[in-house]
Amino acid sequence: MFRYLVRRILWAMFLFLVITFVTFVIFFMAPNDPARAMCGGDQASRQCLLTATEKLGLDKPVLVQYIKYLDRLVVHQDLGTSYATGQSINQKIKMAAPVTASLVFGGAVLWMIIGLSVGIYSALRPRSLIDRTAMVFVLIGVSAHPVWIGLIFSYFFGVRWHITPIADYANFFGAAPGSGDPGGPAQWAYHMILPWMTFAILFAALYVRMIRANVMETLNEDYVRTARAKGAPEQRILFAHVLRNALLPVVTMLGMDIGVALGGAIFTETVFQLPGLGRTIVVALGNDDLAIVEGVVVFATIAILFFNLIVDLMYAWIDPRIRLS
Amino acid sequence: MALLEVKDLRTSFKTEDGIVKAVDGVSFSVEKGQTLGIVGESGSGKSVTCLTIMGLNARRTTISSGEALWKGKDLIGAKPSQLRKIRGDEMSMIFQDPMTSLNPVHTIGKQLVEAVQLHRDVTVRVAKARALELLKAVGIPKAEARIDDYPHQFSGGMRQRVMIAMALINDPDLLIADEPTTALDVTTQAQILSLMKRLQDDFGSAIIMITHDLGVVAETADDVVVMYAAKVVEHAKVHDLFNRPQHPYTWGLMGSLPRLDADTDRLVQIPGQPPSLLRPPSGCRFHPRCPHVMGVCRTTEPLLEGVERDPSHLQACHLDQETKDREGTKLVEATMAEA
Numbered sequence: 001m002f003r004y005l006v007r008r009i010l011w012a013m014f015l016f017l018v019i020t021f022v023t024f025v026i027f028f029m030a031p032n033d034p035a036r037a038m039c040g041g042d043q044a045s046r047q048c049l050l051t052a053t054e055k056l057g058l059d060k061p062v063l064v065q066y067i068k069y070l071d072r073l074v075v076h077q078d079l080g081t082s083y084a085t086g087q088s089i090n091q092k093i094k095m096a097a098p099v100t101a102s103l104v105f106g107g108a109v110l111w112m113i114i115g116l117s118v119g120i121y122s123a124l125r126p127r128s129l130i131d132r133t134a135m136v137f138v139l140i141g142v143s144a145h146p147v148w149i150g151l152i153f154s155y156f157f158g159v160r161w162h163i164t165p166i167a168d169y170a171n172f173f174g175a176a177p178g179s180g181d182p183g184g185p186a187q188w189a190y191h192m193i194l195p196w197m198t199f200a201i202l203f204a205a206l207y208v209r210m211i212r213a214n215v216m217e218t219l220n221e222d223y224v225r226t227a228r229a230k231g232a233p234e235q236r237i238l239f240a241h242v243l244r245n246a247l248l249p250v251v252t253m254l255g256m257d258i259g260v261a262l263g264g265a266i267f268t269e270t271v272f273q274l275p276g277l278g279r280t281i282v283v284a285l286g287n288d289d290l291a292i293v294e295g296v297v298v299f300a301t302i303a304i305l306f307f308n309l310i311v312d313l314m315y316a317w318i319d320p321r322i323r324l325s
Numbered sequence: 326m327a328l329l330e331v332k333d334l335r336t337s338f339k340t341e342d343g344i345v346k347a348v349d350g351v352s353f354s355v356e357k358g359q360t361l362g363i364v365g366e367s368g369s370g371k372s373v374t375c376l377t378i379m380g381l382n383a384r385r386t387t388i389s390s391g392e393a394l395w396k397g398k399d400l401i402g403a404k405p406s407q408l409r410k411i412r413g414d415e416m417s418m419i420f421q422d423p424m425t426s427l428n429p430v431h432t433i434g435k436q437l438v439e440a441v442q443l444h445r446d447v448t449v450r451v452a453k454a455r456a457l458e459l460l461k462a463v464g465i466p467k468a469e470a471r472i473d474d475y476p477h478q479f480s481g482g483m484r485q486r487v488m489i490a491m492a493l494i495n496d497p498d499l500l501i502a503d504e505p506t507t508a509l510d511v512t513t514q515a516q517i518l519s520l521m522k523r524l525q526d527d528f529g530s531a532i533i534m535i536t537h538d539l540g541v542v543a544e545t546a547d548d549v550v551v552m553y554a555a556k557v558v559e560h561a562k563v564h565d566l567f568n569r570p571q572h573p574y575t576w577g578l579m580g581s582l583p584r585l586d587a588d589t590d591r592l593v594q595i596p597g598q599p600p601s602l603l604r605p606p607s608g609c610r611f612h613p614r615c616p617h618v619m620g621v622c623r624t625t626e627p628l629l630e631g632v633e634r635d636p637s638h639l640q641a642c643h644l645d646q647e648t649k650d651r652e653g654t655k656l657v658e659a660t661m662a663e664a
Contacts, residue, residue, distance in 0.1 A: 231413035
């Protein structure tokens with residue numbers, strides 16, 4: 001178990017180095033000029049460009065720049081400053097990350113609730129009306145683009161029926177004084193309903209299908225027959241014997257998909273004008289502000305590595321074959 | 326009254342290709358403390374017969390009829406809740422593949438305790454003490470330490486011992502063993518068989534031993550049912566079956582046992598394949614593979630009847646008694662020559 005833990009952590013550190021290097025190189029190679037962005041784009045003066053180039057160290061070799069960058073990142077935990085506005089990127093991420101976290105984790109809870117309930121029911125009653133309806137829903141969920149789904153939801157729930165707000169974010173811990181925004185947990189959830197639904201639908205569809213398949217497969221396992229032969233009631237068989245095994249791969253998938261979902265958050269945040277990480281990236285791209293994009297990518301990388309590490313540990317905890325080998 | 330009396334049991338599965346009659350009119354009975362062997366090739370319906378008795382077939386796709394009287398009460402029409410009370414308590418089952426028959430995410434102690442608590446209103450402590458007792462009885466070394474281990478930490482033979490412990494933990498009247506040694510290596514097979522025999526004496530359970538291995542039957546059974554293509558073709562006391570086999574299929578099975586003395590390169594085999602149960606052959610189902618086939622075999626199905634001199638020895642074959650005795654004796658003598 002201890003060796004497994006150490007191996008996972010070393011692996012995560014290695015991945016961190018590789019990914020930061022690759023992102024750094026990609027952004028360095030990209031056809032852009034940070035100095036120009038810093039000096040206000042096309043009208044930049046020559047003098048300003050020279051000062052900026054020197055200040056950013058753009059005249060140094062790539063490797064030196066990367067090491068400086070890594071030093072700043074690891075030793076000072078500093079993601080740098082925006083080229084365009086000079087704002088601290090740490091500060092920007094601190095503002096945006098809770099919004100994205102609300103979206104991703106709330107969405108994950110929603111898609112797991114749908115995935116588990118519909119998936120398990122469909123597996124127990126294959127070819128029933130609910131199973132067939134669920135498969136139609138899965139098809140739609142997998143095929144439709146989140147932006148389209150988001151717009152459709154906004155139109156019906158917000159514009160036509162006035163049930164939910166269609167844009168903006170409400171802070172969970174209350175609004176900043178004087179900002180005039182609504183705040184508090186109730187407002188937070190109320191504003192997040194549509195984003196969560198939009199965000200969750202694709203994954204809910206995938207998870208319904210995956211959980212259904214896993215549960216059906218596990219129901220045919222020999223040890224389930226053994227449990228029946230022992231005289232265990234169906235409900236006990238499902239919870240004590242089937243689900244524990246059928247959901248092992250789902251835990252792994254969930255860890256990876258939360259990472260994947262961060263990418264999907266860009267669409268949802270754009271549609272519902274949520275000031276999250278995805279929206280921050282989109283705005284920064286519009287301004288050629290690659291420092292911010294890079295900062296967000298690195299932050300997301302660290303977050304995903306962290307979640308995968310947690311999932312690996314959870315997996316070891318629930319599967320004795322990994323824990324004890 | 327017999328412990329278990331099976332009468333004209335029929336089980337069909339609905340498949341995409343049509344209805345498969347996996348068990349087609351099987352009858353036998355099991356007495357208290359006795360061992361019944363059921364022999365036959367894969368797909369002859371021996372496992373399905375027992376799964377039907379236990380009520381373990383998939384409900385959605387299975388149709389069963391006939392009777393299986395357990396202490397006088399019919400199991401075939403019984404409610405699932407009634408069957409559940411009997412399963413694992415009065416009647417239990419062990420399976421062919423010990424590697425996959427235990428749940429990988431629970432310790433064996435937990436799985437044994439579950440078996441007790443499903444049927445007895447006792448505390449975990451009491452159930453665990455019972456589990457430990459059984460693990461010792463089936464010969465798990467250092468049972469106290471191993472009770473909290475997971476199935477993957479045991480070898481195949483040890484897992485089968487755990488399965489046997491689990492099956493016997495509530496002192497059942499009948500243990501159904503579905504090819505309990507098939508997945509094990511030969512030395513382990515012998516150990517498991519002798520263990521089962523010893524435990525049968527200690528626990529007084531009756532056993533239905535499903536196997537395709539006549540050697541296992543000879544060692545363990547009192548009565549033998551030979552099944553072919555969903556039907557019983559011969560049913561006799563083990564002594565009678567091995568001394569006066571009546572059915573050409575039984576001869577085929579006995580003839581294909583490996584011999585140490587015979588100077589041949591190949592093992593003797595029954596030619597052909599077991600028939601499809603979707604469209605079984607007409608007449609006697611064994612006729613396409615039978616070396617003694619006659620015209621009547623293709624058209625008329627033989628009845629399962631007692632032999633004249635011994636009405637308890639049942640067989641289903643059109644051959645005249647003289648031929649059966651001659652062929653049977655010839656085969657037995659050849660087999661005996663080896664011993």
